[in-house]
Amino acid sequence: MGAWLGFVAEIVVLGLHNLLRNKLRSLLTMLGMIFGVGSVIAMLSVGAGARHQILASIGELGVRNIIVNSIRPPQEKKGDEGESWAERYGLTFRDRGLIEETCSSVERVLPVNVTKKRVWYGSSRVEGSVLGVLPEHMALFGMTVGRGRPLSELDERTAAHVCVIRSSLLRELGVLRDPLGMTLSIQSFSFEVVGVLEDARFQSHTRKALAIDDRAQEIYIPYSTSMRTFGTLSVVERAGQSEKSIVELDQLIVIAKTSELVFPTSRILSSILSNLHKRRDWEIVIPLELLQQSEKTQAVFNIVMVLIAAISLVVGGIGIANIMLATITERTREIGVRRALGATRRDVVLQFLIETAVIGLVGGLIGCLFGLGVIELLVRFTGWTALVEPQFIAASLGISAAVAVVSGIYPARRAAQLDPIAALRNE
Amino acid sequence: MVERIVELEQVEKDYGQGAAALTVLKGVSLVIERGEFVAIVGASGSGKTTLMNILGCLDRPSRGAYRLDGHDVSKLNDYGLSRVRNQRIGFVFQSFNLIPQLTVVENVEVPLLYSRWPRRDRRRRCLELLEAVGLSHRLSHHPTQLSGGECQRVAVARALVNEPALLLADEPTGNLDSRNGEEVMRIFGELHSAGRTIVLVTHNPEIALALPRTVEMRDGLVVRERRAATGVAS
Numbered sequence: 014m015g016a017w018l019g020f021v022a023e024i025v026v027l028g029l030h031n032l033l034r035n036k037l038r039s040l041l042t043m044l045g046m047i048f049g050v051g052s053v054i055a056m057l058s059v060g061a062g063a064r065h066q067i068l069a070s071i072g073e074l075g076v077r078n079i080i081v082n083s084i085r086p087p088q089e090k091k092g093d094e095g096e097s098w099a100e101r102y103g104l105t106f107r108d109r110g111l112i113e114e115t116c117s118s119v120e121r122v123l124p125v126n127v128t129k130k131r132v133w134y135g136s137s138r139v140e141g142s143v144l145g146v147l148p149e150h151m152a153l154f155g156m157t158v159g160r161g162r163p164l165s166e167l168d169e170r171t172a173a174h175v176c177v178i179r180s181s182l183l184r185e186l187g188v189l190r191d192p193l194g195m196t197l198s199i200q201s202f203s204f205e206v207v208g209v210l211e212d213a214r215f216q217s218h219t220r221k222a223l224a225i226d227d228r229a230q231e232i233y234i235p236y237s238t239s240m241r242t243f244g245t246l247s248v249v250e251r252a253g254q255s256e257k258s259i260v261e262l263d264q265l266i267v268i269a270k271t272s273e274l275v276f277p278t279s280r281i282l283s284s285i286l287s288n289l290h291k292r293r294d295w296e297i298v299i300p301l302e303l304l305q306q307s308e309k310t311q312a313v314f315n316i317v318m319v320l321i322a323a324i325s326l327v328v329g330g331i332g333i334a335n336i337m338l339a340t341i342t343e344r345t346r347e348i349g350v351r352r353a354l355g356a357t358r359r360d361v362v363l364q365f366l367i368e369t370a371v372i373g374l375v376g377g378l379i380g381c382l383f384g385l386g387v388i389e390l391l392v393r394f395t396g397w398t399a400l401v402e403p404q405f406i407a408a409s410l411g412i413s414a415a416v417a418v419v420s421g422i423y424p425a426r427r428a429a430q431l432d433p434i435a436a437l438r439n440e
Numbered sequence: 441m442v443e444r445i446v447e448l449e450q451v452e453k454d455y456g457q458g459a460a461a462l463t464v465l466k467g468v469s470l471v472i473e474r475g476e477f478v479a480i481v482g483a484s485g486s487g488k489t490t491l492m493n494i495l496g497c498l499d500r501p502s503r504g505a506y507r508l509d510g511h512d513v514s515k516l517n518d519y520g521l522s523r524v525r526n527q528r529i530g531f532v533f534q535s536f537n538l539i540p541q542l543t544v545v546e547n548v549e550v551p552l553l554y555s556r557w558p559r560r561d562r563r564r565r566c567l568e569l570l571e572a573v574g575l576s577h578r579l580s581h582h583p584t585q586l587s588g589g590e591c592q593r594v595a596v597a598r599a600l601v602n603e604p605a606l607l608l609a610d611e612p613t614g615n616l617d618s619r620n621g622e623e624v625m626r627i628f629g630e631l632h633s634a635g636r637t638i639v640l641v642t643h644n645p646e647i648a649l650a651l652p653r654t655v656e657m658r659d660g661l662v663v664r665e666r667r668a669a670t671g672v673a674s
Contacts, residue, residue: 019559030541350537353498354598355526355554357519434498437537 024364028371042336043376045329046417050380050409052325055387056318057405060311062398067307073155074300077120079267079279080223083260086292099246099257102294106261108286116267116281118274123147125264126239128247132232133198134186141182141232143199145239151177153266154223161193161208164235168207172237177208182230197232202242204234223264275301326412329376330420337369337424348428349436358429365425366418373417377410384409444507445605445637446472446495451504451514453490453660464490466660467504472606472639477632479648480641482657489610491657492641496529496608497521509605526554530599534611536591538583538598544570545579548598555602569597573627589620596627600636607631609640613647625650 032039074080083103113122126145131138148164156163158177168175176197183192196203210233245259269278279299286295341348348361356364388399453465464487472478482488493499494506497513500521506514509528516524530551531537538547548566557565570576573593583591592612599607609628613621625647632638640651648654656664 017556020553020556023553023559027541034541346537347539350539351550351554352522353496353525353531353537354551355522355602357522357554359519360522360554434493437498437533 021363021367024367025371027364028368029375031368032371032375038336039372039375042333042372043329043379045325045332046373046376046413047329047380047383049322049326049329049416050377050413051384051387053319053322053409053412054381054384054401054405055391055399056315056322057408058384058388058399058401059391059397060315060318061400061402061405064308064311065400066398067311068304071300071304071307074223074298074303075153075268076272076301076304077269077275078153078300079269079275079282080298080300081265081267081282081286082296082298083263084294084296085258086294099259101259102292103260104262104265104286104295105289108289109262109265111285111289112265112267112282115285116278118270118278118281119267120270121149121268123150123153123266123268124236124262125150125266126236126243126245127263128239128243130199130243132182132186132230134188134195137186139182139185139230141199141230143232143234143239143243145234145236145243147236150266151233153268156210158208159211161206163208164233168235169237172241173235174202174204174238174242175207175234176204177210177233178206179210179231182232183209185230199232199234200243204232272301275299326416329413330416333369333372333376333417334420334424337365337421338427341365341424341428344428345431345436345439348431349433349439352431352433353437361429362425365428366421369417369421369425370414373414374410376417377413380413381406381409443474444471445474445476445509446470446639447505447507448494448501449505449507451491451494451501451506453487453494453499454502464660465494465501468657468660468662470655470662472637474637475632475635476653477628477638477651478640479651479654480639480657481643481645481648481654486657487660488641488657490660492608492610492639495606495639496531497524522554526551527602528605530602530604530607532592532595532599532607532609532612534614536583536588536595536615538591538594540583543580543582544575544586544594547583547594548601551598551602565601566597569600570594573597587620588616589623592616592620592624593627596624596631600631605637607636607638609638611642612640613642613644 081104085100086102109122109124112119124145124147128143128145130141130143132141132143146164148166148169151158151163159180161177164175164177167173176199178192178197180192188195192206192209195206197206198204245261246257247260248255248257267278267282269275276299279297279302283297286297351361351364385401388401391397392399448468448470451465451468452463455462455464466487468487468491480488480491490499494501495508497508497516498521500516501514504514505512508524511524511528513521513524525531539550542550545563545566548569549562552562552565567576567579570579573596575590575593575597578586578590578594583594586594592615596612599609612624612628616624628638628640640647642648652668654664654666655662656666
């Protein structure tokens with residue numbers, strides 16, 4: 014066994030020598046392999062990065078949560094009542110009550126009241142999304158208060174006029190002073206800033222699922238305050254007209270007891286709401302479902318990429334086979350000599366297989382470096398995330414060696430089948 | 441210890457099949473004993489190359505028996521023949537047949553590689569042999585950096601490295617000038633004195649006449665044998 018390993022090691026060294034003897038040709042031989050392995054690595058890493066990002070952003074929404082949003086139904090007929098009186102749609106307090114009473118799989122239902130308001134500080138004004146939330150809402154979505162304190166149970170019970178804001182709002186308002194304790198005017202009501210959230214790190218589809226307007230700044234106030242101060246009527250100025258609407262509950266966050274119960278619960282919610290609402294003025298967003306969908310899309314994407322990478326690896330393998338056949342013609346004399354000196358057919362096969370494996374491995378290594386370079390460029394210029402895991406590199410090296418060995422089989426057998434006498438006579 | 445190194449009995453060799461078959465050897469019987477130094481001569485087409493290939497186990501006789509060093513090798517398969525070549529035969533070729541990408545030492549090591557000698561023993565043995573042929577100063581040179589005479593001395597070292605029962609030389613001086621040719625023949629003479637069994641194929645009558653025994657081939661048959669009175673050449 015030791016002697017055999019020694020023999021293999023010897024041939025590996027020989028293969029490396031042969032590789033270095035004609036560098037340009039070796040490089041051209043390995044080129045297909047380099048591109049193949051490079052694309053495999055880049056593809057796997059970008060895929061993993063995307064997956065990781067999606068997982069993180071959906072994790073933000075929470076896998077046990079079901080988000081029910083009120084949506085403005087498609088307008089059936091414009092005219093008589095729509096102009097004069099506020100349109101009434103969306104989730105109602107009754108819906109909430111029913112859900113809480115009938116769904117045993119629901120741990121908690123959190124209402125959210127969302128209104129668009131103008132926010133003033135001195136003479137600066139911004140558009141703000143004012144979210145009335147229960148105290149546990151903020152912890153649920155992983156919002157951490159950088160300075161000051163989050164909304165508390167006491168704020169909720171006393172319907173205090175306090176708010177928690179994003180630090181980006183301060184920049185937009187041009188506030189330089191310590192924001193804690195300062196007073197913002199929302200519509201015509203004064204609110205004291207008690208906490209500042211770290212900068213927005215919600216990704217766009219999280220924001221969309223939570224019905225947070227991309228352009229507006231979020232301001233969190235206690236739910237009870239929101240209900241008492243602004244009520245359910247919202248007025249939006251649009252194209253010179255004011256659109257009034259009455260939405261009792263803008264959003265319900267339904268938390269299932271376990272993640273297995275998410276889908277059954279969402280079906281129950283769906284049937285309750287279908288029975289209670291004539292129009293489709295609600296939507297259900299299930300982060301877990303988003304997760305699974307994106308995993309599915311990701312899987313399809315991965316399969317396509319793997320196919321493409323496989324094709325380039327096969328092409329690389331054919332390149333190696335081609336060069337090995339040429340090499341064997343070139344080295345017929347050497348093969349004859351080795352056979353005369355006692356190499357068995359198996360020895361010859363082994364020698365050429367090891368040489369192709371060396372080519373494959375070296376090509377694979379260069380391909381890995383190439384792939385890492387490509388990833389670096391992609392990350393730098395497209396802003397994608399990539400996750401290079403060590404097993405990707407191991408896998409691509411293994412695959413490249415395997416492809417090389419497979420493509421070496423035919424040339425190696427050809428070499429072994431040469432008649433020693435004829436091979437020796439070859440010039 | 442077997443005294444008959446080579447024992448050919450009515451060896452025939454055909455090439456091709458059916459009507460197109462060509463019989464190159466037509467019944468050659470030959471016995472070569474341990475320590476003999478035999479020249480095989482003959483015109484081209486006389487069958488001496490084919491005989492050489494069979495003696496060297498590169499080819500099998502179509503009919504007849506061949507016993508090499510006491511073992512019947514006429515029925516061996518490719519694997520068996522490879523092992524026999526590796527263990528019992530040393531080849532010296534006209535065009536040296538060194539492997540260009542290997543150094544001198546590595547070339548000498550090749551047969552040992554195929555008998556799976558451990559690296560250290562291999563190196564030691566090769567160094568001894570290269571010293572014996574006067575090439576200790578050229579160990580890590582490549583064949584292209586050597587003169588023809590030096591190449592052939594490397595080839596002789598390589599042929600001896602596995603302690604073969606039979607040393608086969610095919611026109612070993614054919615590609616050398618007379619001075620280098622004489623040097624190589626001197627080495628063969630020394631090996632013969634040391635008790636090696638050598639078979640040498642040559643066109644050169646001068647070389648053949650200097651050897652203790654000459655076998656002449658014509659049309660696939662041994663037509664004449666000559667033995668010198670004394671057993672030792674030169």
